[in-house]
Amino acid sequence: xxxxxxxxxxxxxxxxxxxxxxxxxxxxxxxxxxxxxxxxxxxxxxxxxxxxxxxxxxxxxxxxxxxxxxxxxxxxxxxxxxxxxxxxxxxxxxxxxxxxxxxxxxxxxxxxxxxxxxxxxxxxxxxxxxxxxxxxxxxxxxxxxxxxxxxxxxxxxxxxxxxxxxxxxxxxxxxxxxxxxxxxxxxxxxxxxxxxxxxxxxxxxxxxxxxxxxxxxxxxxxxxxxxxxxxxxxxxxxxxxxxxxxxxxxxxxxxxxxxxxxxxxxxxxxxxxxxxxxxxxxxxxxxxxxxxxxxxxxxxxxxxxxxxxxxxxxxxxxxxxxxxxxxxxxxxxxxxx
Amino acid sequence: xxxxxxxxxxxxxxxxxxxxxxxxxxxxxxxxxxxxxxxxxxxxxxxxxxxxxxxxxxxxxxxxxxxxxxxxxxxxxxxxxxxxxxxxxxxxxxxxxxxxxxxxxxxxxxxxxxxxxxxxxxxxxxxxxxxxxxxxxxxxxxxxxxxxxxxxxxxxxxxxxxxxxxxxxxxxxxxxxxxxxxxxxxxxxxxxxxxxxxxxxxxxxxxxxxxxxxxxxxxxxxxxxxxxxxxxxxxxxxxxxxxxxxxxxxxxxxxxxxxxxxxxxxxxxxxxxxxxxxxxxxxxxxxxxxxxxxxxxxxxxxxxxxxxxxxxxxxxxxxxxxxxxxxxxxxxxxxxxxxxxxxxxxxxxxxxxxxxxxxxxxxxxxxxxxxxxxxxxxxxxxxxxxxxxxxxxxxxxxxxxxxxxxxxxxxxxxxxxxxxxxxxxxxxxxxxxxxxxxxxxxxxxxxxxxxxxx
Numbered sequence: 001x002x003x004x005x006x007x008x009x010x011x012x013x014x015x016x017x018x019x020x021x022x023x024x025x026x027x028x029x030x031x032x033x034x035x036x037x038x039x040x041x042x043x044x045x046x047x048x049x050x051x052x053x054x055x056x057x058x059x060x061x062x063x064x065x066x067x068x069x070x071x072x073x074x075x076x077x078x079x080x081x082x083x084x085x086x087x088x089x090x091x092x093x094x095x096x097x098x099x100x101x102x103x104x105x106x107x108x109x110x111x112x113x114x115x116x117x118x119x120x121x122x123x124x125x126x127x128x129x130x131x132x133x134x135x136x137x138x139x140x141x142x143x144x145x146x147x148x149x150x151x152x153x154x155x156x157x158x159x160x161x162x163x164x165x166x167x168x169x170x171x172x173x174x175x176x177x178x179x180x181x182x183x184x185x186x187x188x189x190x191x192x193x194x195x196x197x198x199x200x201x202x203x204x205x206x207x208x209x210x211x212x213x214x215x216x217x218x219x220x221x222x223x224x225x226x227x228x229x230x231x232x233x234x235x236x237x238x239x240x241x242x243x244x245x246x247x248x249x250x251x252x253x254x255x256x257x258x259x260x261x262x263x264x265x266x267x268x269x270x271x272x273x274x275x276x277x278x279x280x281x282x283x284x285x286x287x288x289x290x291x292x293x294x295x296x297x298x299x300x301x302x303x304x305x306x307x308x309x310x311x312x313x314x315x316x317x318x319x320x321x322x323x324x325x326x327x328x329x330x331x332x333x334x335x336x337x
Numbered sequence: 338x339x340x341x342x343x344x345x346x347x348x349x350x351x352x353x354x355x356x357x358x359x360x361x362x363x364x365x366x367x368x369x370x371x372x373x374x375x376x377x378x379x380x381x382x383x384x385x386x387x388x389x390x391x392x393x394x395x396x397x398x399x400x401x402x403x404x405x406x407x408x409x410x411x412x413x414x415x416x417x418x419x420x421x422x423x424x425x426x427x428x429x430x431x432x433x434x435x436x437x438x439x440x441x442x443x444x445x446x447x448x449x450x451x452x453x454x455x456x457x458x459x460x461x462x463x464x465x466x467x468x469x470x471x472x473x474x475x476x477x478x479x480x481x482x483x484x485x486x487x488x489x490x491x492x493x494x495x496x497x498x499x500x501x502x503x504x505x506x507x508x509x510x511x512x513x514x515x516x517x518x519x520x521x522x523x524x525x526x527x528x529x530x531x532x533x534x535x536x537x538x539x540x541x542x543x544x545x546x547x548x549x550x551x552x553x554x555x556x557x558x559x560x561x562x563x564x565x566x567x568x569x570x571x572x573x574x575x576x577x578x579x580x581x582x583x584x585x586x587x588x589x590x591x592x593x594x595x596x597x598x599x600x601x602x603x604x605x606x607x608x609x610x611x612x613x614x615x616x617x618x619x620x621x622x623x624x625x626x627x628x629x630x631x632x633x634x635x636x637x638x639x640x641x642x643x644x645x646x647x648x649x650x651x652x653x654x655x656x657x658x659x660x661x662x663x664x665x666x667x668x669x670x671x672x673x674x675x676x677x678x679x680x681x682x683x684x685x686x687x688x689x690x691x692x693x694x695x696x697x698x699x700x701x702x703x704x705x706x707x708x709x710x711x712x713x714x715x716x717x718x719x720x721x722x723x724x725x726x727x728x729x730x731x732x733x734x735x736x737x738x739x740x741x742x743x744x745x746x747x748x749x750x751x752x753x754x755x756x757x758x759x760x761x762x763x764x765x766x767x768x769x770x771x772x773x774x775x776x777x778x779x780x781x782x783x784x785x786x787x788x789x790x791x
Binding site: 146154155163180252260 | 586642
């Protein structure tokens with residue numbers, strides 16, 4: 001029972017990240033018709049917003065390191081700690097959640113520059129061209145990050161207060177073994193709220209209504225005198241923010257390196273296809289579904305029945321779903337057909 | 338004009354033809370060789386320089402380790418050519434090196450990028466051998482890569498001095514006559530760690546293994562399981578995880594209910610950073626199982642990786658080939674010249690490749706040739722000291738170095754990112770030595786050395 005519940009939580013957690021990236025991908029595909037292979041790189045840039053913000057906060061003064069006697073070595077003490085003592089320490093402690101404030105404008109800007117600067121030139125080109133150029137862009141972005149931050153993962157810590165795990169088992173009167181890291185619970189809550197916010201934005205605002213109308217029939221909306229292109233640019237920025245935030249909050253779970261985006265990108269595409277191209281609801285539910293399935297497939301009991309299932313389950317499910325429902329779970333007629 | 342060109346070509350043709358006939362009649366070897374080894378081997382240096390090929394990951398997951406290896410190599414070249422303060426050239430015994438290059442030839446080098454992929458590593462090694470004329474290839478930052486490059490060097494006919502490779506197979510079933518390893522291996526990690534683990538955690542323990550699913554992971558899992566079972570521990574479960582899994586949560590949660598009270602992480606690099614960080618987040622280290630504190634063991638540590646895992650390494654035991662805080666003269670000389678040049682202490686990766694380069698050069702001096710067969714013979718059974726690991730033997734039977742191994746622990750009082758590990762015990766070479774026919778190293782033959790074709 002505990003084991004199953006734990007794997008459900010693992011799945012929801014991972015699913016949250018998949019869903020956020022897939023949501024952005026679907027938004028971009030639905031509005032601009034672009035297959036954006038640079039979307040994983042946006043997740044990665046988000047994660048490095050957190051890393052850079054932390055670096056900024058821990059900008060340090062060099063102090064002679066007495067522990068090294070072979071040669072002159074220096075260790076670093078952050079200026080914030082020198083100036084403000086414990087307050088400075090506390091600010092550094094909360095660097096990951098605080099970097100959300102930086103990540104939102106940065107990601108919006110990155111998204112808009114990406115769309116205006118490069119991707120809009122490829123609207124009329126084939127999907128193969130779009131994939132090539134966005135994939136190339138992703139590699140360029142990765143190499144830039146690697147140049148400045150190196151290739152090794154850079155650990156980011158969650159605030160001290162949520163560093164441990166929550167004794168869920170004890171609360172529910174189940175076994176003591178049922179514990180789950182606080183930060184992962186926070187991540188789940190966070191991804192659910194971002195998803196809710198995006199849906200509310202699209203459903204409840206006039207801007208959202210126009211965007212939805214544009215996704216449905218771009219030409220007619222244009223004929224009504226609405227500058228749909230500009231709105232779509234903003235949607236691209238929004239999608240960048242969503243996957244950037246997913247990246248920021250994921251850093252305490254997985255120390256980010258320049259390659260972190262690629263690891264999520266492929267899976268997120270499968271999520272989008274399974275959910276149905278162009279369907280926002282489909283992307284979100286497929287994200288959670290595949291996350292949970294992947295976690296269950298990694299259980300020892302299941303792996304001993306079918307060895308290696310943990311590595312192929314997602315693709316297996318994708319094949320089955322596409323055979324049974326060629327448009328994906330919630331795919332609309334006429335999209336990419 | 339045409340006449341001049343024609344003449345020129347003719348003259349060249351004559352020289353070429355002459356050279357060919359000299360070679361064909363076999364006059365050349367008898368003029369130029371040392372008595373024991375022929376000079377007609379692949380890439381035999383003819384000018385005033387000799388080229389070494391450094392094949393390290395300059396991109397990909399191990400790029401930072403590769404960068405440190407390259408620093409070690411460059412320092413070694415500098416010292417071989419008589420530059421800097423000489424480093425270990427002042428402490429190595431016995432020593433035939435004179436600080437004037439190798440056999441009087443200035444040492445130059447070319448580099449290749451392995452990308453931590455076997456095919457890329459083979460391609461760059463091949464390029465350095467065929468295009469750049471490298472007489473020796475060294476490097477690797479993954480056992481898969483090292484094994485692949487080693488067999489390529491065997492086929493081509495150059496010496497391979499392995500860098501970071503810890504799999505038993507490198508000098509076990511995949512050993513080659515042209516390949517030599519200074520770095521320690523998984524069996525040695527097990528043999529060094531087990532007594533320390535027994536002392537710290539007792540005989541009644543149940544271990545759960547998470548293992549990277551490739552040659553190194555498998556041999557380390559087998560080595561650690563065997564060594565810990567010998568002190569009475571039980572192995573509850575061995576779970577293989579895909580290389581580069583990223584999120585290990587789905588592999589870690591089953592540990593909570595397994596009844597195990599030790600988690601052995603047979604992971605390296607990014608996998609180690611991630612699995613360890615996540616295991617700590619899941620509260621494993623705060624748990625009590627079977628009335629004992631739950632503990633984690635990371636059998637192969639690297640300082641660069643420890644930096645990635647940060648505070649999470651505190652109090653966790655592991656083993657390492659070498660650490661910069663060692664106080665012996667060789668280590669101190671190396672740390673001093675490395676620190677002065679780069680501003681921070683070297684990693685075990687930089688140390689092992691520095692030693693390998695010096696050992697190769699020294700063997701050339703003793704053999705009086707670069708001929709791989711001569712060098713191999715000079716390295717086989719070579720006993721030396723003053724290079725940071727005490728008295729060391731390059732065993733002839735499998736081309737593995739036998740030397741002291743360090744058991745280290747994550748430092749809970751670290752003051753900088755350089756002292757994240759502290760040395761708990763220097764395990765003497767005798768304790769980690771095994772017979773060449775040990776079942777874990779069985780199969781495969783060294784074969785005969787291959788000097789390549791000139």
